Amino acid sequence: MWTNQPLVRRIVELALEEDLGTGDLTTDLSIPEGATARAEVVAKEPCVLAGLPVAREVIRQVDPDLVVQDLAADGDPVEPGQAVLRASGRAASLLTAERTLLNFVMRLSGVATATREFAKALEGTQTTLLDTRKTTPGLRVLEKYAVRVGGARNHRMNLAGGVLIKNNHLALWGADLKAAIRRARREAPALTRVEVEVRTMEEVRRAIEAGAEMLLLDHMTVEQVAEVVAYCRWKVTLEVSGDMTPAKAREMALAGVDFVSAGSITHQARWRDFSMTLTPLPQAAADVPTS
Numbered sequence: 001m002w003t004n005q006p007l008v009r010r011i012v013e014l015a016l017e018e019d020l021g022t023g024d025l026t027t028d029l030s031i032p033e034g035a036t037a038r039a040e041v042v043a044k045e046p047c048v049l050a051g052l053p054v055a056r057e058v059i060r061q062v063d064p065d066l067v068v069q070d071l072a073a074d075g076d077p078v079e080p081g082q083a084v085l086r087a088s089g090r091a092a093s094l095l096t097a098e099r100t101l102l103n104f105v106m107r108l109s110g111v112a113t114a115t116r117e118f119a120k121a122l123e124g125t126q127t128t129l130l131d132t133r134k135t136t137p138g139l140r141v142l143e144k145y146a147v148r149v150g151g152a153r154n155h156r157m158n159l160a161g162g163v164l165i166k167n168n169h170l171a172l173w174g175a176d177l178k179a180a181i182r183r184a185r186r187e188a189p190a191l192t193r194v195e196v197e198v199r200t201m202e203e204v205r206r207a208i209e210a211g212a213e214m215l216l217l218d219h220m221t222v223e224q225v226a227e228v229v230a231y232c233r234w235k236v237t238l239e240v241s242g243d244m245t246p247a248k249a250r251e252m253a254l255a256g257v258d259f260v261s262a263g264s265i266t267h268q269a270r271w272r273d274f275s276m277t278l279t280p281l282p283q284a285a286a287d288v289p290t291s
Contacts, residue, residue: 007141012057014138015100027095036281037091039098040071041105043078047272048116050074050146051108055085058101063093075112075149084274088281098276106271107139108146114269115150118262121246127253127260130155130239134263143266155261163188164216166197177203181210195239204228208235216261218242222251229256 041055052074059066066089072078084105087094118129129152135143144154156162163184173180177196184194195214196207201224207215215232217225219242232238239259240252249260 005141008054009057009061011138011142012054012061012100012104015103016058016061019100020096024092024096027092031092031095033092035091036089037094037278038086038088038281039094039276039278040083041085041102041274041276043082043084044080044273044275046077046079047109048112048150049076049078049084049105049109050112050149051105051142052085054104054108054142055101058097058104059087059093062097063090065089066093066097091278091280094276094278102274102276104142105274107136107269108142108149109272109274110269111143111146111266112150113272114265115147115152118244118246118249118260118265119151121250122253122260125250125253127249127257128153129249129265130259130261131265132241132261132263133158134267136266147265150265152265163192163194164197165194165212166216167199167218177206178210181207181212185211193237201227201231204231208232212236214239216241217257222255225252225257226255 043049049072052070052072056068059068066087069086070084071086072082072084076084078084087097115129115131122129131144131147131152131154133140133156140157144157147154156164165180165184170177170180181194181196188194193213194211195216196212197216197218198204198207199218199220204215214237215228217228217238217240220228220240225240229238233256237259238257239261240257241261241263244252244260244262244264249262252260
């Protein structure tokens with residue numbers, strides 16, 4: 001399971017450290033020791049669910065004795081009032097886990113929901129939606145997971161994930177596009193594609209001549225993209241980006257590009273609202289999942 005990654009465990013650990021500080025003062029002072037409860041995480045608006053594995057990791061780190069039951073799966077569309085996860089056991093542990101758990105589910109469900117909107121706009125085309133590195137610092141592995149839940153593919157996970165020569169790289173070469181590409185092509189691992197950001201047809205031609213295998217068409221109009229597609233068909237793989245919306249993504253897809261990338265599915269995704277409700281339990285009932 002991907003939540004076994006040390007990085008994911010550390011993200012959850014840091015989030016709990018941030019929220020707990022030196023302890024849950026309110027719970028420590030107001031909840032009797034030994035009190036048990038059942039908690040349900042409930043959607044408060046329509047969305048695409050994401051983050052249940054992270055919620056379970058939060059619960060595990062707070063109290064591994066809590067009994068957890070999924071009531072839905074990541075990627076499911078959920079409606080207001082729908083319970084997606086149930087946990088039972090020590091009431092104090094449930095209260096301690098509550099906010100951190102909800103924050104992850106709300107954030108990741110927002111990313112998955114925004115992604116699903118784009119993915120639906122591309123249905124019936126041959127174009128794939130990609131994310132970008134415009135992610136919340138420290139949360140990239142989780143947000144890119146939510147992107148996949150929503151129906152897109154990941155671009156680079158980090159700077160080691162591929163060669164993408166952009167305008168600032170070229171600025172240091174004095175705009176010598178061919179020299180930059182040829183060096184990258186010569187030094188890159190044999191199975192690594194070299195992608196180059198281009199903004200004009202002249203840059204497209206020069207990039208292909210220099211050996212680029214993938215082009216990132218940056219802030220081009222649909223008409224410009226169609227011209228590039230006609231020129232490049234079967235030569236290179238084409239990705240388009242820049243102020244992307246679902247409607248614009250579909251227009252670009254119909255123009256014939258291979259990929260559309262959208263940073264907004266992470267950096268502009270609106271959190272989706274979830275809550276946790278607690279019900280007191282007799283001591284004996286805390287260890288028994290209920291359907």
